[in-house]
Amino acid sequence: MQQSKLNKSCLQQQSIKVYVRVRPLLKKELGQECIIKTDQQKYVVIEQSTHILKQEYDQVFDEQVSQAEIFKYISPTIHKALQGYNTTIMAYGQTGSGKTHTMFGSDWEYSLNISLGHQSTFIDDLQTDQNHAGMIPRTIYTLFNNxxxxxxxxxxxxxxxxxxxxxxxxxxxxxxALQIHESKTEGIYVEQLTEYAVNNLYDCLTLMKRGEKNRMIRQTTMNLKSSRSHTIFQLLIETSKADQGGQLLRSKINLCDLAGSEKINKQDSMSNAHLNELKSINQSLTTLGKVIQNLSQNNKNINKLPIPYRESKITRLLQDSLGGNTLTNIFVNVAPNIYNIDETANSLKFAQRARNITQIVQANSINATDQELVNKLLKEIDYLKQLLNMKRKGLNSNDMHFKLMKIQEENERLRQANLSVNEVEKLMQENRKMREELQKLQSQSHENSESSHLMKHGSEEGLSQSEMDKQYNTYQQTKLSNNGLLIVSNPNMQKTEVTVRYKDRGNKMQTKLGYVEASDQVLQREKRLMSERKRVIERLELLEQLQFKNSLNSSLPLNGKISRSSKKNSYNLLNRTVEEERTSLPKLKIVERRLIQ
Ligand SMILES: Nc1ncnc2c1ncn2[C@@H]1O[C@H](COP(=O)(O)OP(=O)(O)OP(=O)(O)O)[C@@H](O)[C@H]1O
Known part of the structure; x- marks a missing residue:
């Protein structure tokens, strides 16, 4: 096996790109003095008695510049990510300066013309919209389109x-709370962070919206909906087929919306929770500032300063984006009014320093037969299988042990062998398939748990099927017009989504989303499971007789034949239901034929 190494394409020197964006005055600020001027879309000019400056940046966007216009500067980096370059886009600035607006957009899907035929309208709008969708939805759109x-x-x-x-x-x-780790193949990563396999733009946008909803926000003096946490939305791009040189491409896009710094307002009484947030936001931003400062000085000095990446979680996670192999774009957002002049001056100082940082970048690729990659894939596959197994068992009475046992044996065989590029490609595809199945099961089990709770309420209310259907239709329309992104899906056609009414403890009428299972469908499913179970048991019994006849007491090679441990395990499984008989039964047939010969 070859040594683990990241293959290097030609190295390029690249400075961090810094864009300054000035937001317009907000309604509540109308009439206040604007102190920031821009010049030729390259310079920020401030001429106040306390602050006089004229500074150059890669690009300066005034309040007139639309999101679509701004994305034109980002789009080339997204194309680079498709060629294997790691990319980071992040927004920095004081609270209320427009970071979330820049990265996500401002309630954009609500403001767009989203109707019940929401999918095409939504996508069309994303394409033509000038001012709502931010850099993240536009990145997703560009990525999947290319x-x-x-x-x-x-x-x-x-x-x-x-x-x-x-x-x-x-x-x-x-x-x-999750932990940060570092490995040779992964670099810095977060243990147990879910990585969703996404197949299209809709899935990806839905995940973005789901995560955004879970983010911590709070009302502050500066911002009604102030983000109280740093977020990183990450897209990992991988090729599943090695190129002629046996290389697989792998790159990351980090889209980071930092929390904004905030002054302690002595007039306002702040809660302890708010003060704690503020302290940790300000501390982590100070560390980010130190990292940027030392990196920018190291570019000029021979005596290198230490870089305190480990002093905060955000700098540790962005280590590669700040001082490593990444094409980095930073938006520095500023408010235009005099009231924020000190914070604006600080942000611009940060922006100047960031501009001095140069990085050595290269496209990433991994040798497909790299031992570390292979080990990682095998480990992941083992883990995913166990998860899948548990999930499947939790979902219904089908038992997947038999299948799992077969796959584990196959895994063991692979582990001992040197893998070819083709085999690694197969592993990657298997891994992907399992992740997708796991995601499906996860969303189904979520629906199921909600379903049993709500079914109860539905029956308590004594709603008839037609009443439930009627309410379901109303719900469907509400959900689509409210959200515009989520599709109400009914993947196995065994359930119908309904809105059920029920009385709460205070005897007040409430409504909730629920599911009803059509009884004949349930019966059919049970029947099918019973006959599958019977067939599998018969096969296993036959196999046992054949093995006995042939006095097969020693282990056989695994490929296409059955081992002693399989035999033993098979017997343990006799009383369990096996779901995927289509895949396991043909294998058993082959074994029978060989034994008879
Ligand atoms: N370029 C812009 N055009 C129009 N409105 C904007 C723009 N930038 C920001 N806003 C508005 O300003 C307000 C504050 O913006 P936003 O929430 O994006 O700030 P933030 O920097 O993310 O703040 P925080 O750090 O507190 O989360 C929002 O109402 C947003 O819609």
């Missing part, structure tokens, strides 16, 4: 709140 066959996309979304990392795509009631 994705070639054989490219896979995975998506994750995290927030750092009070110096703890949380997964924004898990609707955990008690969120679990």
């Amino acid at each position: 994705l070639q066959q054989g490219y896979y996309v995975y998506c994750s979304f995290l927030q750092i709140y009070n110096e703890k990392i949380y997964d924004l795509l898990q609707d955990n009631k008690v969120p679990q």
